[in-house]
Amino acid sequence: xxxxxxxAALFVCCLSLTSCADHTxxxxxxxxxxxxxxxxxxxxxxxxxxxxxxxxxxISGGQGGSSGGSSKSxxxxxxxxxxxxxEDAIKQFxxxxxxxxxxAHNTVVVFxxxxxxxxxERAFDYLERNRYLRRNQMMIATTGSANRLLxxxxxxxxxxxxxxxxxxEQAAATSPVMDSEQLHxxxxxxxxxxxxVLIWMDLDQKGRPMQKGVALLxxxxxxxxxxxxxxxxxxxxxxxxxxxxxxxxxxxxxKTTFRIVRSNTKVTAIQNPxxxxxxxxxxxxxxxxxxxxxxxxxxxxxxQRISQQVDTAVLDKMRQTMKTLQTDDVxxxxxxxxxxxxxxxxxxxxxxxxxxxxxxxxxxYHVHIQVERSGLxxxxxxxxxxxxxxxxxxxxxxxx
Amino acid sequence: MKAKKLIGRKLSNIKTxxxxxxxxxxxxxxxxxxxxxTLPAQIAKVQEWIEQEWHPCTDLQFRxxxxxxxxxLLVWIQGLVAKEYIQSGILQPLLSxxxxxxxxxxxxxxxxxxxxDPIHTLDDCNxxxxxxxxxxxxxxxxxxxxxxxxxxxxxxxxxxxxxxTLHGPQEAFxxxxxxxxxxxxxxxxxxxxxxxxYILGSYSKTSxxxxxxxxxxxxxxxxxxxxxxxxxHTDMVHDLNDLQxxxxxxxxxxxxxxxxxxxxxxxxxxxxxxxAGIIADGSPFCLMVPATFVxxxxxxxxxxxxxxxxxxxxxxxxxxxxxxxxLPAMYVALLTxxxxxxxxxxxxxxxxxHAGIPFPTVVEALLMLAAFEALREAGTRLPRAVGQSxxxxxxxxxxxxxxxxxxxxPGIIIAVASTGxxxxxxxALGLVSSSRNIQFLFVIxxxxxxxxxxxxxxxxxxxxxxxxxxxxxxxxxPIAPMIWSDMKDVVIRSPWWAMKRRPxxxxxxxxxxxxxxxxxxxxxxRI
Numbered sequence: 001x002x003x004x005x006x007x008a009a010l011f012v013c014c015l016s017l018t019s020c021a022d023h024t025x026x027x028x029x030x031x032x033x034x035x036x037x038x039x040x041x042x043x044x045x046x047x048x049x050x051x052x053x054x055x056x057x058x059i060s061g062g063q064g065g066s067s068g069g070s071s072k073s074x075x076x077x078x079x080x081x082x083x084x085x086x087e088d089a090i091k092q093f094x095x096x097x098x099x100x101x102x103x104a105h106n107t108v109v110v111f112x113x114x115x116x117x118x119x120x121e122r123a124f125d126y127l128e129r130n131r132y133l134r135r136n137q138m139m140i141a142t143t144g145s146a147n148r149l150l151x152x153x154x155x156x157x158x159x160x161x162x163x164x165x166x167x168x169e170q171a172a173a174t175s176p177v178m179d180s181e182q183l184h185x186x187x188x189x190x191x192x193x194x195x196x197v198l199i200w201m202d203l204d205q206k207g208r209p210m211q212k213g214v215a216l217l218x219x220x221x222x223x224x225x226x227x228x229x230x231x232x233x234x235x236x237x238x239x240x241x242x243x244x245x246x247x248x249x250x251x252x253x254x255k256t257t258f259r260i261v262r263s264n265t266k267v268t269a270i271q272n273p274x275x276x277x278x279x280x281x282x283x284x285x286x287x288x289x290x291x292x293x294x295x296x297x298x299x300x301x302x303x304q305r306i307s308q309q310v311d312t313a314v315l316d317k318m319r320q321t322m323k324t325l326q327t328d329d330v331x332x333x334x335x336x337x338x339x340x341x342x343x344x345x346x347x348x349x350x351x352x353x354x355x356x357x358x359x360x361x362x363x364x365y366h367v368h369i370q371v372e373r374s375g376l377x378x379x380x381x382x383x384x385x386x387x388x389x390x391x392x393x394x395x396x397x398x399x400x
Numbered sequence: 401m402k403a404k405k406l407i408g409r410k411l412s413n414i415k416t417x418x419x420x421x422x423x424x425x426x427x428x429x430x431x432x433x434x435x436x437x438t439l440p441a442q443i444a445k446v447q448e449w450i451e452q453e454w455h456p457c458t459d460l461q462f463r464x465x466x467x468x469x470x471x472x473l474l475v476w477i478q479g480l481v482a483k484e485y486i487q488s489g490i491l492q493p494l495l496s497x498x499x500x501x502x503x504x505x506x507x508x509x510x511x512x513x514x515x516x517d518p519i520h521t522l523d524d525c526n527x528x529x530x531x532x533x534x535x536x537x538x539x540x541x542x543x544x545x546x547x548x549x550x551x552x553x554x555x556x557x558x559x560x561x562x563x564x565t566l567h568g569p570q571e572a573f574x575x576x577x578x579x580x581x582x583x584x585x586x587x588x589x590x591x592x593x594x595x596x597x598y599i600l601g602s603y604s605k606t607s608x609x610x611x612x613x614x615x616x617x618x619x620x621x622x623x624x625x626x627x628x629x630x631x632x633h634t635d636m637v638h639d640l641n642d643l644q645x646x647x648x649x650x651x652x653x654x655x656x657x658x659x660x661x662x663x664x665x666x667x668x669x670x671x672x673x674x675x676a677g678i679i680a681d682g683s684p685f686c687l688m689v690p691a692t693f694v695x696x697x698x699x700x701x702x703x704x705x706x707x708x709x710x711x712x713x714x715x716x717x718x719x720x721x722x723x724x725x726x727l728p729a730m731y732v733a734l735l736t737x738x739x740x741x742x743x744x745x746x747x748x749x750x751x752x753x754h755a756g757i758p759f760p761t762v763v764e765a766l767l768m769l770a771a772f773e774a775l776r777e778a779g780t781r782l783p784r785a786v787g788q789s790x791x792x793x794x795x796x797x798x799x800x801x802x803x804x805x806x807x808x809x810p811g812i813i814i815a816v817a818s819t820g821x822x823x824x825x826x827x828a829l830g831l832v833s834s835s836r837n838i839q840f841l842f843v844i845x846x847x848x849x850x851x852x853x854x855x856x857x858x859x860x861x862x863x864x865x866x867x868x869x870x871x872x873x874x875x876x877x878p879i880a881p882m883i884w885s886d887m888k889d890v891v892i893r894s895p896w897w898a899m900k901r902r903p904x905x906x907x908x909x910x911x912x913x914x915x916x917x918x919x920x921x922x923x924x925x926r927i
Contacts, residue, residue, distance in 0.1 A: 022850065025761060026735050027754040031747060054752035059745045104740030105747060132740065162744075 029102040030093075033076070034161030036146025037123055038112035040082060045115070045122075047089040048080040048147040049101070050161045058158050075158035078151055086126045104132040107165040109139050109182070111198070112146035113222075121220030124189065127182060135183040138168045141198040141215035143225065149201060152209045164209055168199050171211050174242055175235035178214065192340040192347065192354075193331040194218065197234070200225050216330045224328045226321070233321025236283055236314055237333045239265050248309045250293035257290040258310050260369060269339050271346065277357070279335055282366040283314065288373035298374050311367045318365060326359045335361065437522045441542045443473040449522060450475055450529075460529075467494055470501045471539040475525075480532030482551035489513040489549055490534060504541050515548035530605060552576070557583075560662050562829060567704035572662040577607055577681035583664040584611065588671065592616075598629055600643075600680075604636040608643065611667070611677035611686070618907045621676055621871055625689065629678075640683040647678075647689075649869045654837050656830030657870045659691035666700050674908030690873035690906060693865065694890050696828035697721060702893050710893040717825055718891065724822040724835045728765050729842035729854050731815040735761045737850025753809040762847025764808050768816040769840060771798065776820070877905040 036048035057075040079096060083089035093101045109127065111120050120139075127133055142149045154163020171178035180199040188196040198215040213227040214234065226234060235241045241263045247255045263285025270278050287310055296302055325332055336354055340347040350357060440446050447462060454460045463474040474490065489512045494501075501507050508516050519525050519535060520543055528535050532550025557579070560572035573580045581595055590613075597609040610625055628647040637643065640660065648657040658678075661667060667677050667686045678687040688695075697717045702710045734742055735750060742750070757764065775794035779787035795817065802808045819839065826832050838861070845853035868875035878886035886903045888894035902908040 022737050023760075024736065024739070025754065026739060026747065026751045027757070029739070029751075031744075031751065033744065052748050052751070054748050055755060057748050057752065059748045059752075102739065105744045107744070134740075 024100060024102075028099050030097055030099045032101060032103045032106050033159060034108045034110070034150050034164065035103075035106055036080075036110040036112065036150045037086065037115045037120075038146050039114040039118055044082045044084060045086050045089050046080055046082045046147070047086060047093075048078060048110075048150050049090075049093060050076050050078050050150050050159070051097075052159060053077050076160060078147075080147060086123050090126075102132070103130065104134065106133055106137050106161075108161050108168070109137055110146035110149050110164070110201075111139065111141050112149075113143045115146070116141055116215065116217070116222035119220035120217070121189065124186060124220070128186065133182075135186075136181050138165050139180050139182055139185050139198050140164060140168060141200045141222070141225075143200070143202055143212075148203065149209055152203055152207055154209060160209075164201065167201065167209060167211055171199055174244055175238070176240060177231065177235050177238050188334070189217075189220065191334060192336040192351065193334045194336075195330050195332045195334070196220075197332050214332075216325070216328060216332050218328075218330050223330045224324070226324065230317075230321055230324065233317035233319075234325075234332060236263060236265060236318050237267075237281060237321060241285070245290065246287075246310060246313050248306075248313050252293060254293035255291075256293045256306065256309070258287045258306075258371065259290050260285050260287045260310070260314070261372075262286060263369065267333070267335065267338050269335070269343055269346075271343070277339075277346070277350070277361065279338075279361060279363045280366065281318065281363060283318075283368070285369045286372045287369050289371065289375040292374075298376075303371055307369060307371045310369045310371060314369060315365055315367045318367070322363055326361065329355055329359050331358050439519060439522060439525065439537065439542050439544050441540055443471055443537050443539045446525075446537045446544070447473055447475070450525065450535075453522070453526065454529075465491075465494060467499055467501050472501070472507070473535075473537040473539075475529065475535040475537075476549075477529050477532065480530075480552055481534060481549050485513070485549035485551070486534060490536070490547060501538065504536075504538055504543055504545055507536060507538055508545060511545075511547060513547050513549060517546040517548075519544035519546050527605065554579075563661060563663050563666075563700060563827065565699070565701045565704065568700060569663075569665050571664065573664060573679070573684045573686060575682050575684050577609060577679055580664070580679050580684075580686065581609065581611075584668055584671075587665060587668040588613070593671070596626070598626075600629065600632050600634070601637040602635045604638070606637040607681045608637065609679050611671060611679065613671050613674075616672065616674050616902070616908050616910050617676050618674060618909060621690070621906075624871055625676060625678070637680060638682075640678065640680050640685050640687050643678060643680065644687065649871065653864070653868060654834040655693070655865070655868060655875070656696065656828070656834065657691055657868065657875070659688040659695050659828070660685045660830060661688060662686070663700055669703070672902075672913075674902050674906035690870040691875075692870065692873060692878075692905065693876050694879070696831040697826065698889075699827040707893050707895045711891065714891050714893070717827070720822040720825040721831070721835065724819050724826070724832075725838050726842060726854065726858075727819045727822065728769060728812075728815050728839055729846035730851075731812065732762045732765050732843055733846040733850040733854055735811075736847065737852075741851075750809070750811050753811050756806050757809050758807070760847070761812070762843065764812050765815070765843050765847075766840070768802075768808055768812050769819075769843065772816050772820055773836065873905055878903070 031052040031054075032049050033052055034048075034050035036050075038046040038048070040046050053074060053076055056073060079093065081089045081092035081096065083092055090101070109123070111123075115123075127137075128135070140149070149164070150160055152160060154160050154167070157163035157166060168178070168180055172180065176184075177197055178199050180197075185196045185198065196217045198217065200212045200215045201209050202212045204210045211228065213225060213231040215222055216224045216226060232244055232246075235244065241260065244260045244263075245257055246260060247257045249255050263283055265281060265283045268280045268282070270280060272278060287307075289306070322333070331354070335358065336347070336351075339350070440449065443464070450460070450462075457477075459478040461476055461478050465472040465474065472494070474486070476486070493510045493512050494507070499506070499510060501510075504518075517528070517533075519528060524546070525535050525544060528546035531546075531548075532552050533546040533548050536545040536547060538544075554576045555574055557571045557574060559570045563572075571583065573583065585593065592614045593611070594614050595609050595611055597607050599605050600608050608629060610622065610629070612622055625647070629643075632643070632646045634642075634646075644656070644658050644660075645651075650657060659670075661670075662685050664686075667688065670688045671677060675688050675690065678689070679685075697714065699713075699717070702714065735754075739747055754761075759767065771794070775791060775798075778794075779791045781787075782790060799813045799817075803810050803813060823832050823835055826835070842854060842857055845857045849856065866874070866876050866880045874881060877883060878890060883904050885901065886905050888899060889903070900913055901911050902913060904911065
């Protein structure tokens with residue numbers, strides 16, 4: 001009897017920890033799939049929210065799309081509110097929408113240019129603390145207004161926010177630099193480098209969203225935008241990349257295009273005997289030919305020659321991007337984090353003057369990309385017998 | 401010591417031995433009409449007493465014979481005896497010549513029947529009549545004879561309908577205990593197969609038999625079984641299902657603690673594992689004890705197909721069991737409290753489905769589950785052909801009409817139908833019945849507390865399962881407590897040549913199946 005009473009008491013305690021207060025039927029909620037943050041001229045925060053219109057969504061058998069037609073026939077609808085802060089503006093949605101706002105399925109947060117200019121760290125606290133929001137939502141920067149980007153059609157994806165997220169995920173597949181998930185961004189923000197990198201999207205001339213490159217932030221404020229060609233240099237500087245195309249001009253006014261199948265970068269900080277800090281960036285990778293401007297027969301010499309061409313092209317881009325970063329004084333390559341991780345004592349000495357030191361930090365590069373395949377079915381039979389024809393080892397020489 | 405005393409006391413009650421040496425008959429100590437009155441010496445008094453006792457039964461029949469100045473009284477119950485056997489085995493031999501019948505021994509010597517038992521008391525006389533025997537009383541003798549010419553009506557052997565299999569033997573038990581025992585003797589041709597018979601029910605006088613293999617089954621298990629059976633004081637034992645409730649370890653549980661089967665070969669295999677069986681006259685099933693949870697997820701087909709094919713099927717059955725309990729509750733919890741765990745496209749889809757539905761999800765789920773149970777019950781009660789029609793009408797027409805009318809969403813139809821299909825994959829009816837009840841509890845707590853409620857009730861359920869015992873054996877063994885050596889027949893079914901020992905969980909007296917088990921394929925000589 002005593003045992004039964006104890007079990008009953010425990011059960012009542014467990015029941016009292018929660019209640020039916022959280023009970024919400026699915027048809028009593030507005031599912032938010034995208035948020036946009038802008039700042040108005042009077043310093044207020046304007047929040048644009050994209051909601052699913054379930055009846056029109058093709059997922060549920062509806063006919064709604066992302067473009068054309070009236071707002072009633074679309075798979076989503078957009079509302080915006082303005083308030084002194086993000087949380088105040090979001091609270092106001094309860095006053096204009098008949099059902100409860102449900103943000104657990106939010107997929108993207110778009111920051112408009114004005115909001116980026118005055119710092120996005122204002123939003124970080126709310127986005128991290130709100131228990132409904134997931135930390136895998138994509139953060140996207142735009143040079144226009146977030147409202148416009150969220151409203152832009154992303155055919156064939158009927159819900160714009162999903163289209164924007166799909167675009168961002170495609171970009172993230174090439175390099176972790178383009179991985180703009182909230183968790184990743186917050187980690188960069190809290191790292192010693194204090195320089196998050198967001199994916200940058202804008203509208204093209206037809207008003208459709210497109211990947212433009214990356215937005216460089218110092219702290220939470222925008223410093224610069226790198227377009228895609230320049231962003232590739234950052235990809236190689238920061239780490240692993242997949243399936244990036246590189247073109248090299250030929251003598252006959254044509255060009256040879258390579259696809260760098262994969263590459264990996266290792267950054268090492270070295271302090272020489274004169275206490276001068278140097279960073280060494282070693283990149284190794286493999287590539288194959290997409291198109292070739294010559295009709296030469298592929299042999300060992302040719303492979304060596306074109307490998308060097310790729311090395312040089314990649315090296316140029318890395319140097320160019322590094323120069324831009326140093327000019328902007330944005331440690332987007334996370335050198336500070338590298339120093340903190342491997343030389344914590346040295347970092348303690350340098351952290352006070354890191355912003356000044358970073359601008360003229362000497363960086364040396366080792367690039368070795370092996371062109372492995374001609375892209376043709378026929379191969380030179382002796383190629384694989386040569387040592388030079390094999391993939392590169394972990395560390396080693398190459399173009400300097 | 402206590403067990404020995406107990407057995408001694410019960411064995412002292414043995415009054416008669418049946419034809420088979422191991423059959424023992426124990427009268428129930430509280431039989432309401434049991435008397436120790438001896439049979440009167442005058443057949444008129446015998447007839448008068450029987451007439452009074454059985455008044456006004458019109459199926460009781462008498463026949464008086466006079467053979468050389470000796471009067472004999474024959475009594476039987478119409479319908480329980482074969483009249484042609486009375487004619488050929490009793491009447492013709494007694495009336496065919498100039499016989500001298502001074503004692504019952506003289507009568508018995510002239511009868512042409514197989515089984516003849518002595519009758520000492522009026523109570524013996526009643527029992528013999530109930531068993532379909534002819535009672536013969538000789539004038540001047542205070543004893544009688546019970547001549548077995550019974551022909552108790554019953555059906556012949558048929559295919560197992562509740563446990564159908566694609567492979568293996570197909571015959572099933574029938575309502576006649578003697579036939580059922582013979583089906584087992586056909587499979588276990590050893591005198592070590594022991595059968596102890598008890599008579600239970602003061603009015604029904606149902607013969608209930610314990611089956612076991614001497615030298616394999618743990619003696620303490622048998623002692624416990626005898627004790628539990630003889631503790632039963634009732635007027636009638638209808639079926640083995642009555643016994644289940646009497647002898648189960650735990651009264652308040654939804655889970656079956658004894659395993660019921662209608663397949664003789666399954667009983668034979670289980671007896672050789674160290675378990676014991678109980679059969680009752682009038683029941684076409686056999687109860688196997690001890691029973692564990694994993695026994696109920698084992699199908700006879702598992703032992704007739706190639707062992708490597710059993711793994712996916714058993715995994716499927718285990719998954720389906722939990723689906724049959726949890727799926728509707730998960731549906732309610734995810735749609736009512738934990739929408740963040742749904743993939744976004746699925747949430748959009750169910751949101752669209754739910755637009756305009758007048759009931760909350762939990763009410764919708766309970767309604768549909770109740771409707772499904774009603775259809776299943778209707779399908780069971782009706783004749784098979786009509787039952788199938790009811791199922792089709794229920795699932796197709798009522799389900800479709802309910803969705804079209806906007807009463808329920810298509811999602812809940814899918815969830816409830818999937819739950820039904822999952823429960824149909826379970827091989828044991830006992831477990832299906834329990835899962836049907838448990839799923840309602842889970843839906844209610846999911847409606848009140850969401851996944852948190854499912855977790856709470858799940859913890860209680862697991863706690864309850866691991867605390868159950870069946871004749872002393874932990875219900876969740878060999879999973880909890882873990883017995884590694886017995887895991888070879890839980891999720892996987894090891895090849896026969898690898899199952900060299902009997903399950904440890906039943907603590908068999910002889911744990912080794914055979915001293916000379918065949919080797920595995922690798923050890924076989926190449927031809």
